[in-house]
Amino acid sequence: FVQEPIRWLRAITKYRAHTSGAPNFAYDLCVAKTTPEEREGLDLSSWQLAFNGSEPVRAETVDRFSHAFEPFGFRRSAFYPCYGLAEATLFVSGPVKSSVPEVRTFEAAGLEQRQAISTPEGDEGGRTLVGCGRTWLDQTIVIADPDTSNRCPDGRIGEIWISGPNVTKGYWGREEATTATFRARLAHGGEGPFLRTGDLGFFHGGSLFISGRIKDLIIIRGRNHYPQDIELTVESSHPILRPGCGAAFAIDVDGDERLVVVQEVKRNFKDANLHDVVDVIRRAVSENHELAAHAVVLIKPGRIPKTSSGKIQRHACRQGYLAGALDPLLSSAADAAAEGATPVRPAAASLLQQTLAVLGPAGSRPVMESHLRHRVSEVAAANGAGLDAMNAEARLRLGRVLETDLGVSVPDALVFEATSIEALAANLIDLVIGRGESGESGARPDPTRRVVA
Numbered sequence: 001f002v003q004e005p006i007r008w009l010r011a012i013t014k015y016r017a018h019t020s021g022a023p024n025f026a027y028d029l030c031v032a033k034t035t036p037e038e039r040e041g042l043d044l045s046s047w048q049l050a051f052n053g054s055e056p057v058r059a060e061t062v063d064r065f066s067h068a069f070e071p072f073g074f075r076r077s078a079f080y081p082c083y084g085l086a087e088a089t090l091f092v093s094g095p096v097k098s099s100v101p102e103v104r105t106f107e108a109a110g111l112e113q114r115q116a117i118s119t120p121e122g123d124e125g126g127r128t129l130v131g132c133g134r135t136w137l138d139q140t141i142v143i144a145d146p147d148t149s150n151r152c153p154d155g156r157i158g159e160i161w162i163s164g165p166n167v168t169k170g171y172w173g174r175e176e177a178t179t180a181t182f183r184a185r186l187a188h189g190g191e192g193p194f195l196r197t198g199d200l201g202f203f204h205g206g207s208l209f210i211s212g213r214i215k216d217l218i219i220i221r222g223r224n225h226y227p228q229d230i231e232l233t234v235e236s237s238h239p240i241l242r243p244g245c246g247a248a249f250a251i252d253v254d255g256d257e258r259l260v261v262v263q264e265v266k267r268n269f270k271d272a273n274l275h276d277v278v279d280v281i282r283r284a285v286s287e288n289h290e291l292a293a294h295a296v297v298l299i300k301p302g303r304i305p306k307t308s309s310g311k312i313q314r315h316a317c318r319q320g321y322l323a324g325a326l327d328p329l330l331s332s333a334a335d336a337a338a339e340g341a342t343p344v345r346p347a348a349a350s351l352l353q354q355t356l357a358v359l360g361p362a363g364s365r366p367v368m369e370s371h372l373r374h375r376v377s378e379v380a381a382a383n384g385a386g387l388d389a390m391n392a393e394a395r396l397r398l399g400r401v402l403e404t405d406l407g408v409s410v411p412d413a414l415v416f417e418a419t420s421i422e423a424l425a426a427n428l429i430d431l432v433i434g435r436g437e438s439g440e441s442g443a444r445p446d447p448t449r450r451v452v453a
Contacts, residue, residue: 005030006038009069013043021051021080023310024058025244027065032243045073049080049097054309056210056228057081057130059103076100083132083210087181087195089166093141093208095133102131102207111211112224114157116202127229131207139164142186142194143202146214149187157202157211161194216314218250220257220291227314230261230289237284240265240272245304247317251294258294261285262317262326264301274298274330279374282332286377290386293377295333299326353407357433364433368425375401376421387421406432 001008009030012020027050052061066076079101082094095102105126110117119126135141143158144151152158161184170178185192200212212226219225230248235241245264250257261281265272278296285293303326305316320326352371356364376387379398390398399415408431418424 001026002029005033009034009039009042009044012047013041016046018046018048019051020047021049021053023054024052024056024061025310027052027061028058028243031064031068039069039072042069042072044069045075047074047078050074050078051080051082051094053082053084053132055311057101057132058232059101059128059130062101062103062130081130081132083199083201083208085197085199087168087197088139088162088164089168091136091166092139092160092162092197093133093135095131095207102205104129104131104204104209106209111157111226114200114224116155116157116204116209116211118204129209129211131204131209133208134206135208137164137166139166141208142191144184144186144194146196149184151186151188152202155202155204157200159214160197160199160201160208160210162197163192163194167195216249218248218257218259220250220259225259225289225291230259230285230291231312233284233288234261234263234281238272238277238280240269240277241281242266242301244310244312245301247304247312247314249314249318249321251318251322253294259285259291260295260297260318260321261293262297262299262304262321264304265298265329267301269298269300269329275332278330278332282377283374286373286386290388292386295321295331297321297326297328297332298330299328303327352405353432356429361429361433364429365422365425368429369421371405372421372425372428375405387418387424402428408432 005026008020008022008026011017062076062079062081066074066079070076077098077100080094080097081101082091084090084092103121105119105121105123105128107115107117107119107123108125108127111127121128140163142151142161142163143156144161145156146159167182170182181196183193184196185194198214199210200214200217201208201210203209212224212228216227217224218227218230225248227248231246234246234248235243242264247262249260249262251260252258263281265274265277277298281296282293285291305313305320307313317326355367359367375398376390379390379394379401395415396412399410399412402415403410406428410428410431414427414431415424418427
């Protein structure tokens, strides 16, 4: 299948299969690795149930696959997003057969604080999740606080706990792990025992939504970041990167959690400047998640650790990174990025100044904001955070880098008091070309005037 994904669809066509499925990555692979010519002759009209499980179900995947194969008889209602794990004899939850996948949008900021707050579809600050149905038969699903073992109220994200005759007795010969995983009880009333899945989720409108995994959660400066979101940002940032073949995880650096991204490249990677690819990744992570990557590691295709079902093994990838065993094509660690964020040469600085002058105060803002995000991403790599959480040392370094970039003296106070990229960009434009109020390019700004976000 991995060699030629079209084989799966041709088998369904040939044998008139009505039930078949795979992890999410397989549906993406069918879209990416089949040509219009190969799709000719497919007849997927017999396919009544296309289950999608064993890894996060992405709404984008449902849309892409449906759009690509509806002309060949596939029905969107055949998609069956489900959730399960081996310890519960595989199946845990799923929707009513032949119902259209339930897609809902929730506030991304709320999810980071373990609160499920609905928001309109298309909301810029929203994150789209796919519902995985409900429990069936005699099984019970409880959302519990993983720290207190209390049952979570509606709208609160917690760990998914399961009980029922489908749950296995434990791990063979591993009594301590069995006790920790299979014998959980709710704090009030002692209901149980439950299987602790290690997955985070919540119920909304009767459907179970999976928001992440406790083990894989990346917590930096008190904010929760789901690795699959960062991985999607990374793989989408450059065409040379392989979809579904990246891992984001946190490591401890001097007592602080820092982000590391490991990503496979495609086989034609020699056609790309890998240093530029790393810059693109850093910028995408900074812009989309307000995070700086402590390290970005590019590896050859087929090298990311996965399970037999295609799940990314983030823990194994983290161990490989720490052990120096990933055999990277390029590894850009914090030292390289933070030791000064390679300054722009004088000629380039002059060009940047000229560009700002030509565009004027209003037209310069997108250029300056983009440049700032890039520089903040580089300098903040040593702190694992964006502008709002940079310490004094990092802000001093950022100021020196900007002086070299812009060819002007940048007051420390300008950088220290900046509360956002937008505010700092506006003040720097004032500094370089003036506010435009006098009509003269190069007019010096009022030193007491500052733009506040």
